[in-house]
Amino acid sequence: MSDGLTAVRGVFQFAAAARSTAAVARSDDTGAIQVLQQQDNAGLHYASPEQFDLAAAIPGLPQEVLFADGSRFIPDDPNWRWPSAALRSRWLEWLENHWLAILAAALLVPFVTAWTLVKGVPMLSVVVADHVPEVVIKSSSSGTLDTLDATLFSPSTLSKQQRLAVNQQWLQLAERAGLEAQRYQLTFRQWGDDDAVANAFALPDGTLVLTDRLVHLMQDDPDALNAVLLHEVGHVYHRHGIEMMAQSATMSLAIAMMLGSVDGIADVMLGAGVGLVQNGFSRDMEREADLYAFRKLADSGRDANDLARAMLLLQGNNRELEATAASEDTDNSGWLEESNRQQLMEYLSTHPMTNERIELARSIAHCQQEGGSWRQCYQQAQ
Numbered sequence: 474m475s476d477g478l479t480a481v482r483g484v485f486q487f488a489a490a491a492r493s494t495a496a497v498a499r500s501d502d503t504g505a506i507q508v509l510q511q512q513d514n515a516g517l518h519y520a521s522p523e524q525f526d527l528a529a530a531i532p533g534l535p536q537e538v539l540f541a542d543g544s545r546f547i548p549d550d551p552n553w554r555w556p557s558a559a560l561r562s563r564w565l566e567w568l569e570n571h572w573l574a575i576l577a578a579a580l581l582v583p584f585v586t587a588w589t590l591v592k593g594v595p596m597l598s599v600v601v602a603d604h605v606p607e608v609v610i611k612s613s614s615s616g617t618l619d620t621l622d623a624t625l626f627s628p629s630t631l632s633k634q635q636r637l638a639v640n641q642q643w644l645q646l647a648e649r650a651g652l653e654a655q656r657y658q659l660t661f662r663q664w665g666d667d668d669a670v671a672n673a674f675a676l677p678d679g680t681l682v683l684t685d686r687l688v689h690l691m692q693d694d695p696d697a698l699n700a701v702l703l704h705e706v707g708h709v710y711h712r713h714g715i716e717m718m719a720q721s722a723t724m725s726l727a728i729a730m731m732l733g734s735v736d737g738i739a740d741v742m743l744g745a746g747v748g749l750v751q752n753g754f755s756r757d758m759e760r761e762a763d764l765y766a767f768r769k770l771a772d773s774g775r776d777a778n779d780l781a782r783a784m785l786l787l788q789g790n791n792r793e794l795e796a797t798a799a800s801e802d803t804d805n806s807g808w809l810e811e812s813n814r815q816q817l818m819e820y821l822s823t824h825p826m827t828n829e830r831i832e833l834a835r836s837i838a839h840c841q842q843e844g845g846s847w848r849q850c851y852q853q854a855q
């Protein structure tokens with residue numbers, strides 16, 4: 474009782490009785506509180522840290538101890554504060570009782586984070602993509618094209634006749650394939666300073682963008698060009714573009730929420746559309762779009778060979794382009810500006826026209842030519 478630091482005089486109120494007595498309370502280094510009668514040091518109460526609560530420390534008021542059985546101790550000294558040992562030991566005790574949960578949480582957090590980014594975001598994106606209103610799809614599509622026009626594209630130099638011819642071929646195929654032709658409007662652009670890139674891609678609203686180089690590359694094989702367009706329509710049909718935009722937006726939001734900041738989110742979401750062209754679709758999306766093309770080709774009396782030829786032509790063009798772009802490494806005065814060249818290299822490395830896809834299309838075509846349906850042939854070719 475002699476260590477004045479941890480002992481304090483006060484009043485002990487008995488539980489469930491309107492009776493109190495002068496007492497001394499002391500707290501030991503385990504955080505337990507012992508209350509003794511002031512007169513004779515007789516023990517009145519003992520409580521380990523989990524058996525009492527401390528009242529809130531209010532300036533000018535003594536800090537009461539509320540024991541679990543309903544009794545309480547009120548220090549005389551209004552400035553008395555219970556040593557933090559009481560709090561600390563209770564915290565340590567809590568840790569001891571919950572260490573497993575804490576360890577589990579520590580191990581789980583990275584997994585939960587990774588899951589959220591790898592699985593949760595794409596899953597959420599699919600749900601979000603299904604509910605994006607038409608007006609948002611329209612405005613983000615035209616916004617994307619505006620951005621691309623300002624950065625990557627320049628106006629087409631195809632003649633009016635050339636464009637009409639491509640449109641005509643496309644309309645005929647669309648009709649045979651049972652597509653709503655108005656939904657899929659063609660528009661033409663140059664990509665690369667020297668019209669280097671042969672490509673087509675679909676905006677989520679169904680606008681199909683073709684580069685001049687693509688039209689030139691396939692001018693002797695309009696069926697191949699149509700197959701490319703059907704593949705692009707497959708991306709629209711399966712809502713891949715919207716899914717990618719939703720994914721990019723939810724990913725940014727998820728990261729921002731984890732980091733606790735939503736600054737700059739609007740910018741990231743605006744940029745989401747452009748990612749369509751630069752990052753491309755996943756393998757699964759490409760496969761789905763190919764399958765859609767195989768089906769529509771069959772519907773219109775063609776076979777998978779049209780797509781196989783188209784991919785071969787694109788592959789040839791890309792290889793040529795890649796070689797040229799790579800040789801520009803040591804020469805900055807070439808036909809591509811540095812920034813464009815880098816974008817192009819990135820594009821080419823993330824959009825390999827894989828032999829795998831060409832092989833699949835060819836073996837499906839072979840099977841179709843022997844009289845198989847596109848579905849049977851696809852299953853066989855797997």
Ligand SMILES: [Zn+2]
Pocket residue numbers: 704705708754758759762
């Ligand atoms: Zn594709």
